Amino acid sequence: METEGIKRSHLIYWASGIVSICGIIFEVLFGALGSYILGDGVKQYTITISLFLTGMGIGASISEKVMKQLIVTFIWIEFMVAFIGGFSSFMMFGMTAYAPDGTDALFLYMVTFTIGALTGLELPILIRKANEIGVELSRSTARVLFSDYAGGLIGGLLFAFYLRPQMGMVKSAFLVGCINLAVAAIVLYLFRSEIKRMAVHVSAAVFIGVLLIGGLFFGEEVAFSFEQKLYKDPIVHSEESNYQKVILTRDQDDTRLFLDGSLQFSSIDEHRYHETLVLPAMEAAEQKESVLILGGGDGIAAHEVLRYEEVDHVSLVDLDPAVTDLAANNRHLRELNHGALGDERVEVINEDAFQFLEESNDLYDVVIIDLPDPNNESLNKLYTREFYSLVRNHLTPEGVSMIQGTSPVFAREVYWTIDTTIRDTGLYVENFHVDIPSFGNWGFLMASREPVAVEDIEITKDTEFLTDELLQSMTVFGKDEDREIVNRNGESVSLSPNTLIHPNLIQKYEQAWQNY
Numbered sequence: 001m002e003t004e005g006i007k008r009s010h011l012i013y014w015a016s017g018i019v020s021i022c023g024i025i026f027e028v029l030f031g032a033l034g035s036y037i038l039g040d041g042v043k044q045y046t047i048t049i050s051l052f053l054t055g056m057g058i059g060a061s062i063s064e065k066v067m068k069q070l071i072v073t074f075i076w077i078e079f080m081v082a083f084i085g086g087f088s089s090f091m092m093f094g095m096t097a098y099a100p101d102g103t104d105a106l107f108l109y110m111v112t113f114t115i116g117a118l119t120g121l122e123l124p125i126l127i128r129k130a131n132e133i134g135v136e137l138s139r140s141t142a143r144v145l146f147s148d149y150a151g152g153l154i155g156g157l158l159f160a161f162y163l164r165p166q167m168g169m170v171k172s173a174f175l176v177g178c179i180n181l182a183v184a185a186i187v188l189y190l191f192r193s194e195i196k197r198m199a200v201h202v203s204a205a206v207f208i209g210v211l212l213i214g215g216l217f218f219g220e221e222v223a224f225s226f227e228q229k230l231y232k233d234p235i236v237h238s239e240e241s242n243y244q245k246v247i248l249t250r251d252q253d254d255t256r257l258f259l260d261g262s263l264q265f266s267s268i269d270e271h272r273y274h275e276t277l278v279l280p281a282m283e284a285a286e287q288k289e290s291v292l293i294l295g296g297g298d299g300i301a302a303h304e305v306l307r308y309e310e311v312d313h314v315s316l317v318d319l320d321p322a323v324t325d326l327a328a329n330n331r332h333l334r335e336l337n338h339g340a341l342g343d344e345r346v347e348v349i350n351e352d353a354f355q356f357l358e359e360s361n362d363l364y365d366v367v368i369i370d371l372p373d374p375n376n377e378s379l380n381k382l383y384t385r386e387f388y389s390l391v392r393n394h395l396t397p398e399g400v401s402m403i404q405g406t407s408p409v410f411a412r413e414v415y416w417t418i419d420t421t422i423r424d425t426g427l428y429v430e431n432f433h434v435d436i437p438s439f440g441n442w443g444f445l446m447a448s449r450e451p452v453a454v455e456d457i458e459i460t461k462d463t464e465f466l467t468d469e470l471l472q473s474m475t476v477f478g479k480d481e482d483r484e485i486v487n488r489n490g491e492s493v494s495l496s497p498n499t500l501i502h503p504n505l506i507q508k509y510e511q512a513w514q515n516y
Contacts, residue, residue: 011190015183016126017154019078022176022183023119024155025163026085027052029176030112032159033092033169035376036245036260037230038105043510048112055116062117063124070125071191075201077122078184079208085115086177086212089169090219097229161242168240170223174216181209230261237330241322248330255332256438257298259323259372266438267336270300271464273404276434276444276474278304278368279459279466281402284452287365289313292394294353294382296370297323299337302346305368307461314346315362321350354381357390364394367401374406374414374498374505375513383418383505385497389425392449401427401447408433408481409441411512416483417495417505422447424497430454432474433481441481 027048034044066073088111095104163172185205192198228235233251240246247258255267265273278301282288288310293301297318305314318324327333328341328348341348349356353371369391374383381387391401403422408415408431422429422445430446446452454475459466477483485493498505 011187012126015074015187016123018183019081019119019122019180020152021155021158022081022085022180023115024152025159025172025176026081026088026115027112028156028159029089029164029169029173030108030115032164033089034105034108036169037092037096038108047109051109051112052116052119055113055118056120059117059120059122060124063121066121066125070128071187072195072201074122074125075184075188076204077118077125078180078187079204081115081118081122082177082180082184082212083208084111084118085180086174086215088115089173090215090223093170093223093226097226164240165242168220170220171216174212174219177212178209178216181205181212185209231256231258236332237326239322239326241320243320243322246320246322246326248326248332250332255336257333262372262375263438264298264372265300267332269437270336272434272436273439273442274300274304275463275466276432277301277370277402277404279461279463280432280454280457280471281366281368281400281446282308283457283459284446284448285366285400286398287396290362290364290396291315291366291368292362292364293317293368294356294371296368297327298333299324299327299340301368301370302340302343303337305366306340306343306345311345314343315349315364316341316346317349317351317353317356319350319352324348324350354387354390357387357394360394362394363396363399365396365399367391367395367399369401369403371404374509377503377506380498380503380506381500383421383498384503385421385424385499388422388427388447391447392425392427395449397449399448400452403445403447405443405445406509407439407441408443408477411509412481413485413493413495413508414505414512415443416485417498417508419445419483420495421497421499421505428452430475431477432471433477434474 030052031045031048034048038044088108092104092108092111095107099107159172163175167175188195188198188201188205195201224235224238227238227247231247231249233249233254233256235247236250237246237248244260245258247261249256249258253267257264282291282305288308289312291305291311291314293305293314293316295318296302296316297320299316302314302316305311316324324341327337328339340346371382372379374380395401403418405415405418419429419431427447427449428451430452432444432446433441434444436442446454455472457471458468459471485495496502496504
């Protein structure tokens with residue numbers, strides 16, 4: 001009997017570790033779902049962690065009322081975690097596609113809280129069961145909690161480095177649900193001698209198992225049809241990379257790239273964006289031999305740069321190899337970038353732009369900054385005084401940089417805060433904006449060590465959109481989009497630089513775009 005008790009106590013410790021792995025995977029999975037579907041990754045992860053931990057606390061409090069049938073209670077908790085957690089991603093995509101606005105967020109938050117509460121409920125039960133078997137309370141508590149915390153680390157690493165990039169969010173949820181169910185089934189079998197009405201428990205396990213296995217094999221295909229509802233055009237490529245969800249759509253001649261649900265370009269009007277982003281800076285620079293592109297993993301900006309015969313070398317720094325590989329190999333993207341990433345003059349570097357600038361000692365004649373908008377903490381650092389100081393330090397004395405700076409119409413304070421931040425590094429700035437049907441009115445900022453006379457810039461390459469006269473007009477801003485911002489009290493708004501220590505841009509960005 002003593003040996004049997006030791007075996008059962010060891011099973012409890014293993015069960016604790018495994019369900020903890022599953023719990024932390026669900027926690028970060030819900031954060032990833034919120035970031036992808038609802039936007040603002042920092043906000044969604046903050047809400048997810050808060051709700052999950054609050055749920056755990058409430059679940060732990062409720063556990064003291066469970067006085068009998070500890071094992072049966074644990075088994076049914078695992079059944080519920082397996083079913084609710086397993087179908088969470090699948091249902092989230094369905095809610096987003098078909099339910100009214102805001103329902104998907106409410107659903108995600110409710111599921112997060114529920115799984116947290118169930119996780120908090122099961123751990124005290126396992127501790128008390130180990131104690132009931134004969135393990136001292138101090139030892140059972142320490143061992144169950146050790147298994148729980150160690151399992152949390154393993155779960156986080158599994159999700160980040162295997163489940164999300166290899167299996168995606170839908171299959172990952174179903175797989176983890178199956179693991180929860182397997183733990184329940186093993187405990188059910190090994191403690192069968194003290195469990196009544198086994199047929200009921202076994203039937204429930206089989207029913208949930210059939211649903212989860214069906215979801216594991218067919219759920220992603222159905223969820224893909226849900227996801228298609230989020231996009232206007234048919235999805236021709238869908239990939240979950242280590243960093244983001246990469247979606248490529250195509251309808252007739254319109255190819256569109258989305259990263260975490262945000263549109264990066266439409267082939268119908270990308271020439272307006274990329275000609276404005278690249279050509280003025282290339283024409284303004286006295287030398288063009290060495291060019292740095294930060295972002296721009298789709299390769300279209302690189303194509304515009306390579307049109308200048310003087311270019312000897314282009315360093316393209318983009319964090320996600322999934323994007324640059326897609327741009328190099330997908331035929332739709334290759335048509336747009338003319339195979340630029342395969343050009344011998346182009347060096348593709350998959351690295352964080354901030355880190356690259358910190359570690360590199362090279363100087364560049366032109367720096368093109370084609371990074372996503374600052375809608376989270378990791379992107380915000382690429383719009384700080386510290387970042388633009390690094391950009392300045394990598395410009396040759398006559399070098400020129402062009403930076404995409406979101407919309408001065410929809411996000412007026414954001415655009416001019418970026419302008420203020422760049423100027424705070426000592427660089428001279430010229431401001432441009434252009435109408436791009438896919439985005440609306442979009443802003444750019446030209447930065448250089450020495451002033452650039454925009455009126456002297458001549459576009460020497462064939463273009464679909466840009467002309468010398470049009471370029472001059474881009475520097476004129478309307479009264480509702482210029483630097484002079486007035487609040488409701490008629491007072492001028494003073495803008496401060498965005499820094500790593502005081503990141504004021506994220507909140508401005510979120511407020512600006514909440515109605516669009």
